[in-house]
Amino acid sequence: MSIVTLQLPEVKECETSRPKQCPSCKGETFQRWGGTIRKVRDPQIREVVVYRYRCCSCKHTFRHYPVGISAASQTMRMQALAAIGWILGLSYRGGSVYLSGFGVVLGRMSIWRDVQERARQLQGERQWKPVRVLGVDGAYVRGWGETQAVLVAVDMGSGDPVTVGYADEKDPQAVKKFLEPLMQRLGVSVIVTDDLFSYKQVADQLGLEHQVCQFHLRRWVGRTLHDLKQTLPAEWLPVVEETKTILADLPLHGDRRLLELWRQIPETRQGRNGSEYTPLDQLRFLLVRLAQDWARYRVFDWQKDVPWTNNLTEQAIGRMKMRARTVRGYKTWPGMKSGLMTAGVGIA
Numbered sequence: 001m002s003i004v005t006l007q008l009p010e011v012k013e014c015e016t017s018r019p020k021q022c023p024s025c026k027g028e029t030f031q032r033w034g035g036t037i038r039k040v041r042d043p044q045i046r047e048v049v050v051y052r053y054r055c056c057s058c059k060h061t062f063r064h065y066p067v068g069i070s071a072a073s074q075t076m077r078m079q080a081l082a083a084i085g086w087i088l089g090l091s092y093r094g095g096s097v098y099l100s101g102f103g104v105v106l107g108r109m110s111i112w113r114d115v116q117e118r119a120r121q122l123q124g125e126r127q128w129k130p131v132r133v134l135g136v137d138g139a140y141v142r143g144w145g146e147t148q149a150v151l152v153a154v155d156m157g158s159g160d161p162v163t164v165g166y167a168d169e170k171d172p173q174a175v176k177k178f179l180e181p182l183m184q185r186l187g188v189s190v191i192v193t194d195d196l197f198s199y200k201q202v203a204d205q206l207g208l209e210h211q212v213c214q215f216h217l218r219r220w221v222g223r224t225l226h227d228l229k230q231t232l233p234a235e236w237l238p239v240v241e242e243t244k245t246i247l248a249d250l251p252l253h254g255d256r257r258l259l260e261l262w263r264q265i266p267e268t269r270q271g272r273n274g275s276e277y278t279p280l281d282q283l284r285f286l287l288v289r290l291a292q293d294w295a296r297y298r299v300f301d302w303q304k305d306v307p308w309t310n311n312l313t314e315q316a317i318g319r320m321k322m323r324a325r326t327v328r329g330y331k332t333w334p335g336m337k338s339g340l341m342t343a344g345v346g347i348a
Helices: 076-087 092-100 108-127 172-186 197-206 214-231 234-249 254-264 279-292 311-326 333-345
Strands: 030-039 047-055 061-064 133-143 146-155 161-165 190-193 209-212
Touching (some): 076 108, 076 333, 092 108, 108 333, 133 333, 146 172, 146 311, 146 333, 161 172, 161 333, 190 197, 214 234, 214 279, 234 279, 311 333
Antiparallel strands (some): 030 047, 047 061, 133 146, 146 161
16 A cells, blocks of 8 residues: 655744844844734644844844745645645645635635645746756647647656746747757756657757657657568568667667668669658668667767656656646646646645
């Protein structure tokens, strides 16, 4: 039986320590200037003591909140619980009912604001956190009446989403516009993606090292070779088998052997006048493509922090899609971005 432990923010009823500096002048000497009892929304406590202090330097007075308390009526623990309920699949109305079991009355719009605040916190935490290896993949999510294309970027070290962009992965210009600011701000030097041409083009333009996901690569190459095996002349079937072996072993100079195999296959020159390419031509194209991109398939072999698949990105997108299916469609891009970011991180 699996047990999930949630680490919620700590909340104190009274702050015993004094403030360290004045929010106005950064002074460090204060007088206590009274206090008050405030009612809060929280599953465990109902009231907290909030003290006011007066700065001896600038005479400014300010509140010094206990841990887990802010100017909002909800505690940070309550905000986290509300967001977790939404992540687990509850609607905003359902979340309001679920929280009433803790003795807390919270409207659906308050829960909506908690989810948006959670997304802002996540975005803020990751906005400047250095990321060397970035996983990137596209997703299609229902929004404002039709399917919308988005790009998801994930830190391949932690598996956490970095950001979500409103862009189509098949458009090289949109991909470049999405990736370039991340590269400059976070120090990205390696991307992990599927074998889509747009990613290769943008990686070359931006000077990024590019690891192609081995799962995607072996899946589409395996299907192609399987189909060719049914139509190729028997004397070329050993080339198909050797190509499979090279792709499975990923030898250092596998591209050289692929080019040798390519040179052995005669060029039929069919398909240049509108007719279909022959199976031999298709095999030639496949071999030269694999040889040209060979370095992209083996970045993980000499850089140990680079994974050989894009599974972490796929997992984050999976969480995003699961939650997107249970909402009645996102209405705006800011709302979609907040929802995808929050769902992508999960309850961690």
